Amino acid sequence: xxxxxxxxxxxxxxxxxxxxxxxxxxxxxxxxxxxxxxxxxxxxxxxxxxxxxxxxxxxxxxxxxxxxxxxxxxxxxxxxxxxxxxxxxxxxxxxxxxxxxxxxxxxxxxx
Amino acid sequence: xxxxxxxxxxxxxxxxxxxxxxxxxxxxxxxxxxxxxxxxxxxxxxxxxxxxxxxxxxxxxxxxxxxxxxxxxxxxxxxxxxxxxxxxxxxxxxxxxxxxxxxxxxxxxxxxx
Numbered sequence: 195x196x197x198x199x200x201x202x203x204x205x206x207x208x209x210x211x212x213x214x215x216x217x218x219x220x221x222x223x224x225x226x227x228x229x230x231x232x233x234x235x236x237x238x239x240x241x242x243x244x245x246x247x248x249x250x251x252x253x254x255x256x257x258x259x260x261x262x263x264x265x266x267x268x269x270x271x272x273x274x275x276x277x278x279x280x281x282x283x284x285x286x287x288x289x290x291x292x293x294x295x296x297x298x299x300x301x302x303x304x305x
Numbered sequence: 306x307x308x309x310x311x312x313x314x315x316x317x318x319x320x321x322x323x324x325x326x327x328x329x330x331x332x333x334x335x336x337x338x339x340x341x342x343x344x345x346x347x348x349x350x351x352x353x354x355x356x357x358x359x360x361x362x363x364x365x366x367x368x369x370x371x372x373x374x375x376x377x378x379x380x381x382x383x384x385x386x387x388x389x390x391x392x393x394x395x396x397x398x399x400x401x402x403x404x405x406x407x408x409x410x411x412x413x414x415x416x417x418x
Contacts, residue, residue: 200348226404237311237410238349238394245404253405284348291398293339294406296348 196221200285200297207304213258213272215300217285220266225287227268228294229260232282244268280304308332309397311409320418324382328395328409331376335397339406340369340380343392352393353380385416 200217207213219225229241240253242260250260257276261269268285280303288294310329318324326340336357341349355362355369355378362369368381382389395409 228406230408238396238408240405240407243404251404282346286348288406290404291337293351293354294396295351296341299346299348301346 196287196295198285198287198295198297200300202300203298204301205303207275207302209277209304210274213270213275213279213302215270215283215285215302217268217270217297218266219268219287222266222287222289224265225289227262228286228288229258229268229270230284230286230296232284232299238284242270275304277304307409308335309395309407309409311393311395311412313412314410315413315415317415317417318385320387320416321384324380324385324389324414324416326380326382326393326395326412326414328378328380329376330378330397332397332399332407333376334399335407337398338369338371338378339396339398340367341394341396341408342389343394343411349394382414385414387416387418390414390416 197220227244230238244250244262258272283300285297286294308331339354340352343349353364353367353369355371360371371378392411392413394411396406398406
């Protein structure tokens with residue numbers, strides 16, 4: 195069966211510090227991978243998606259970047275965090291035209 | 306531009322009664338719709354989906370209805386249970402090579418015992 199792992203579960207970082215959130219998927223190959231952010235009152239906002247190794251599409255201009263170094267690994271990064279980067283970050287995978295499966299999320303607080 | 310809209314931020318229902326959650330969309334290219342349930346500090350979990358070639362899909366206590374002409378879908382939960390209390394998200398995907406799922410803002414459902 196397929197599983198998705200996302201860590202850490204919570205993170206408190208100072209403004210200006212770097213960020214690296216990691217997500218891995220097991221039990222499937224060549225999944226589409228996604229990073230979403232849930233901010234208060236804004237639902238689930240798609241940040242990045244990837245259809246293959248090294249292929250990243252960005253949905254919104256922002257202070258974050260994503261990379262996919264391996265087929266089942268997706269990383270969300272920032273060189274310098276802003277207060278506005280605080281939120282609940284979710285990684286997900288899916289095959290085309292099926293449901294998406296989400297990780298447990300990372301609560302990021304930038305102080 | 307919000308393509309998937311959940312206009313009710315919250316809904317309160319008595320245990321045993323029906324919960325009806327609504328969702329509207331604007332993109333006529335959407336052809337696959339999903340509902341997710343989310344508890345605080347957890348990732349969303351998939352509930353039920355419907356393709357645009359259908360107008361109804363049922364799975365246990367959950368039924369999704371799709372009205373393409375009105376660009377409207379709804380999720381019915383019967384009977385509602387206190388454990389159903391959560392945020393419910395509607396999502397949509399257009400077909401072909403579109404890889405994105407577009408989500409609404411969610412509706413907080415509270416089922417009172």
